[in-house]
Amino acid sequence: MLKVKLFQTIPNPLQLNIECIPGELHALVGPSGSGKTTALRTIAGLNDAHTGKIECNDQLWFEANEISGVSTSLSPAERSCGFLFQQYALFPHLTALENVCIPLYNSVPRLGDRKKLAQQWLERMGIGELANRMPNQLSGGQQQRVALARALARSPKILLLDEPFSAIDAPTRQGLYKTLAELRKDLNIPILLVTHDLREADLLADRITVIDQGVGLQTAPPQVLFERPRNSRVAELVGISNKFEGIFSSGKLIWDGCERVFDVIDKGKIPPNTPVAWVIPAEGLSLHAEASKLTMQASVEHISALGQIAVIQLRTVDGNHVITWEASAAEVKRLGLESGKVTHLEMNGSKIHIMPLRPINDPRRFSN
Template sequence: MLKLQISQTAPMPLQIQLECLPGELHALVGPSGSGKTSTLRVIAGLMQADEGLIQCADIDWFSADHAKVNVNLPTADRSCGFLFQQYALFPHLNALENIAIPLRKHHPDSIERLQLAQKWLDKLGISELSQRMPQELSGGQQQRVALARALARQPKVLLLDEPFSAIDIPTRQDLYKTLASIRKELNIPILLVTHDLKEASLLADRITVIDQGISLQTASPRMLFQKPRNSRVAQLVGINNIFRGVFSAGALSLDGSPHVFQVVDKGKIPAGQKVAWVIPQSGISVHSQTMPKTLAATVIQLSSIGQIASIQFLIKGSDVVVNWEASSAEIKRLAIQLGSEAHIEFDAQQIHIMPLRPINDPRRLQESGSAIGL
């Protein structure tokens, strides 16, 4: 298991807490400059944290308390496989020689090194590329060679820094399959930095959201999208319907609207507290006629991409905008068009209430189950 609990002030302020189990793929997501790559660099020993702990397979790689460093293994002694966004292959070496580079320390015999390197080329299905120079390889082929090189030293943790962002979609999907296949054999922690939420949801067992150097929430993709810890997390994971209101003893208001929803009171929010709240697409229904619990709305935006339509409704008598996606067939059935009237129903049981917390509120760094989690 990889365990990380670090803080630093420069060159990039970080307060990161996460764990990654053997065989688990753990994605780090967040906006550009949020500290995702810096986190990987700290793990690999390319940057040094001020305080905290980095532990892999029960061995301390780094340990410091109150600016006193107790353990700080050099990068060469940390068993990390690091795959960079830009491949970083040596241009004067062929594919086989590139993969053999990290084997020098433990395999002094050059013939043995090349034999081991060839095995990794075979595993990744690119054995025929062994004698090609990097400039003779496509982007996807270069990335496979770089991945083989990262794995050749049999690392105890694999660090992937946006490895798929520079390649086309079909090649990317092939590499997804390759990664899914080899991770079963490796049984080591894998950390993936990506800005692509769909990629993270597809590949990762768990996701950590990072913003301004702080880990905001770690959860499974499903839990993260259904129950973000606070409104900032909801924004960062691309939830469209984020509302504000006041919660009091099971009654939840919708700012800008007189409507009140009755939701389950879990006793974690004081009466009269201002909150943010979200609801998934599955919790929103649209009807062509008024019903007991519906809110009248007007279609203010309608756009279609293929067979999927994206619609924005403005709740009548308010400034509340509701986003909804549906198939073209559903849009036709409901006779939805720009300026038409519709009736929105919210499933109160799917509403998730969150505290309003500023970006620098340290309380959100507490463990799951504390006052910040709902």
Template sequence: MLKVKIQQASPSPLQINLECAPGELHALVGPSGSGKTTALRTIAGLNKPASGKIECDGHVWFETDDLGNTVQQLSPAERSCGFLFQQYALFPHLSALGNVMIPLQNSDLNTTQRKAISLDLLDRMGIANLAERMPNQLSGGQQQRVALARALARQPKVLLLDEPFSAIDTPTRQSLYKTLADLRSDLNIPILLVTHDLREADLLADQITVIDRGISLQTAPPQVLFQKPRNSRVAELVGISNMFHGVFDAGSLSWDGCDMVFNVADKGKIPPNVRVAWVIPQSGLSVHASPSNASLPAVVEKMSSLGQIAVIQLRIQNSQNTIEWEASSAEVKRLCMEVSSLMHLELDGNQIHIMPLRLINDPRRFIDR
């Protein structure tokens, strides 16, 4: 188990609190410069936080006392981390095999044993036949496999991946996803993945932590995160398109700029008669050709096709509010839908998720000054 609870106020804010179990892949997502890579580097010992604790497999790598004095700080070499960088960082003068053998140089193993372990790792990556090639003779995907094999050579207790697939073409990326999935079950160690690609995080991760300006805002499984963000800033960062504002009062939710009022479950976490942000997943939307007592008239403003899926932008009649609806091409055809068509939209109040409306979205407010 990897446990991280670290904090600092300068030179840049950092407040990260997360756990990652063996065999679990935990993704860190957020905008550029949000502190994702800094979090990985801090875990690896390349940065020192002001206070906190980093523990892996029952061993404390870093810890401060209540006064902020450091009581434990292992060097990067003493921390059992496999670190895979975005730009591979292969030694250009060494072969693929030579690169993988580098972490084993100071071990008690002889040259034959180091070579055997390294060849086995290259074989697990599916590139044992490229062992003698130099990095400039390898494709980007092949270089990344060599770098991954090297990161695993020391049998690390945790694997840290810093946007490892961002510079690779889509087919190669899909192949590396499969390799990583196979490794997860074999290695049974915590894996932290930094990515800016939300689809990648959704596909690969068991848990996702959203980071903004160095602060971890929410940690949740992908499905929970995308359907129930903690606040409007999280919803914005994970790209939820259907986010709106209104007033919530004892189970009744109004919609700014619209006469519709929804009945929403009151969990007692939001004060009465307060402004909120709210989101609704695609499963909570339905569109019909004919009106009903629960429907809102909406005009089709834009239609975009993505293969067999169409993304429809609907504007609520007599309102400035627009909402996105995703449907199959067959459903669009059945409704005879086209731009300027009048449709009738229903929203399932049971699937509406209400959040605090953060007027100031700067997460640095969470750090004590």
């Protein structure tokens, strides 16, 4: 198991507390410059934190505190990390096979044994026939597979992936997703993935940590993260479109500017009459052709067709709020939806998730 608890103030802030068990893929997501790559480099030993602790398989890799400073800091070689860089970092003057041999020099003395093991990893990546090609003779996806083979060649204790799929086309990316999924079963080591693509994190990761300005804001499985973000900043960063504000008091939510009051789950953590942010997932929304006591009027402002899926932008008559709803093309046709038409929106209060309302420059947004 990998355990990371870091606090760093210079040169780049980093406050992170994560665990990753063998076989788990843990994604780090956040905006550019948020500290995702800094976190990987610190775990690998390429950066030092100000204070904190890094452990892997009960071996202490790094420890430092305010009083005594750094007491333990293993070198990158001693930490045994497989690191896959965003730009591959292949040696341009070496063949694919020779690149994979590089990390084996200290652990496998005989050249013939190194080449044999490197060839096996290239075969495992599905590119064994490309062993004698130079990097400039390989496609982006092939270079990525060589780099992955090199990262895994010496059987590392953890695998660190720094936006490994960002520079390759969609079909190639899908093939690498499959390769990574197969490797996870066999390697049984912690895998940390840095990505800016939330869909990718949702597809691949068992858990996701959202990082903003060097601070880990929330760690959760993808479904929990997207449905129940910890605070409004997390909701913003994970791209939840239906995020609003209101006043919450003892299980009652008043939507700003609306007469509507929703009955929502009260966990007893928010004082009465507190301004809050709130979100509602897609399954909490439905449209109806006829009005009822559960619906509110909304006009259709825009419909974007994406194949068999349509994204509908609605504006409520009460409160003038914009809501995004997704539906199949068949559902749009059944309801007769078109721009300018007034329809009837139902919002399921039991699906509403309430969060603390924190402005972007309020440090309290990092807390619950």
